[in-house]
Amino acid sequence: MIGRIGSIYRAAAAAALLFTSLLPAASAGPRIDPAGDQRAFQAYFERAFPGVALDDFANGPYAVNKEMRKQWEEIMQFPPYDFALDDGKRLFEAPFKNGKSYADCFPDRGIGIRQSYPYFDLRSGEVVTLDLAINRCREQNGEKPLPYEVGDMAAIDAYMASTSRGKPFDIRIPDDPRALAAYENGKKFFYERRGQLNFSCASCHVQAAGRRMRGDILAPALGMLASFPIYRSDWGSMGTVDRRFVSCNEQVRSLPLKPEDEAYRDLEYFLSYMSNGVAIAGPGTRP
Numbered sequence: 001m002i003g004r005i006g007s008i009y010r011a012a013a014a015a016a017l018l019f020t021s022l023l024p025a026a027s028a029g030p031r032i033d034p035a036g037d038q039r040a041f042q043a044y045f046e047r048a049f050p051g052v053a054l055d056d057f058a059n060g061p062y063a064v065n066k067e068m069r070k071q072w073e074e075i076m077q078f079p080p081y082d083f084a085l086d087d088g089k090r091l092f093e094a095p096f097k098n099g100k101s102y103a104d105c106f107p108d109r110g111i112g113i114r115q116s117y118p119y120f121d122l123r124s125g126e127v128v129t130l131d132l133a134i135n136r137c138r139e140q141n142g143e144k145p146l147p148y149e150v151g152d153m154a155a156i157d158a159y160m161a162s163t164s165r166g167k168p169f170d171i172r173i174p175d176d177p178r179a180l181a182a183y184e185n186g187k188k189f190f191y192e193r194r195g196q197l198n199f200s201c202a203s204c205h206v207q208a209a210g211r212r213m214r215g216d217i218l219a220p221a222l223g224m225l226a227s228f229p230i231y232r233s234d235w236g237s238m239g240t241v242d243r244r245f246v247s248c249n250e251q252v253r254s255l256p257l258k259p260e261d262e263a264y265r266d267l268e269y270f271l272s273y274m275s276n277g278v279a280i281a282g283p284g285t286r287p
């Protein structure tokens, strides 16, 4: 396995240069330029995958591999996330013990808002993901928080995402030093090498995007969160963004963080911002 990963890494090492150039130059001092990063990021994937429309990047491996796309079109005749979607709608609409419901916690009563998450909360000075907001809503209403990676959380995500299908990611980075720091922190997490295999997220999802790793085709990082939550056949169930981050950290034998750890939220903020313009397509299905 290590040999295969090693060859992916070597074959793509040249592309790494572009991304080091996205890091702020030491002599210029720390210049944080999310809009410039985003342009370079999207341009890289447009060049790497000519002919793939921006919205199609939401479909991950299926966007960049014809063979897999055929299998997917068959699976989608009976989407395996349908059960979760039904559960999610029911859970979302069910009142809490105090008579309130999720709708009371969100703008537009929670319908069609997925594309604006995560956002930077200027009051608390931190990144708030949709899943964190769901649990805070529960706690404010006297309910216990849900586990983050699977189950009811994934079902509620599925329903909320479905009400935003077709709406492009619209992540804002307010001109506030704390928001810029959170963005920069997420970016650093994405490009930093870690684990026994010494891989960064970018090693697999930028430089090696579209290549085969074991049975998988590596999803391009552009648009990679637009289909969440996803049903994965090899999980046999739905998973949230946290589940994916944890399992990708484990792939390189590095210790995963706790779901919704600040670093994961910053990472989700960075990745979603990089994907601005890609329409929400969740819930999704994967091999």
Ligand code: HEC
Binding pocket: 005, 059, 060, 061, 190, 199, 200, 201, 202, 203, 204, 205, 213, 216, 217, 218, 219, 220, 224, 225, 230, 244, 245, 248, 249, 251, 252, 267, 286
């Ligand atoms: C050793 C390679 C490797 C590394 C490093 C890695 N991943 Fe992954 N990742 C995978 C594989 C394999 C999959 C499943 C196939 C696919 O969809 O790409 C995956 C899937 C994903 C997906 C779901 C994509 C989709 O369309 O379903 C996300 C999101 C993701 N990874 C994020 C990350 C992040 C963030 C990091 C860094 C913390 C990371 N990955 C590091 C191998 C890797």
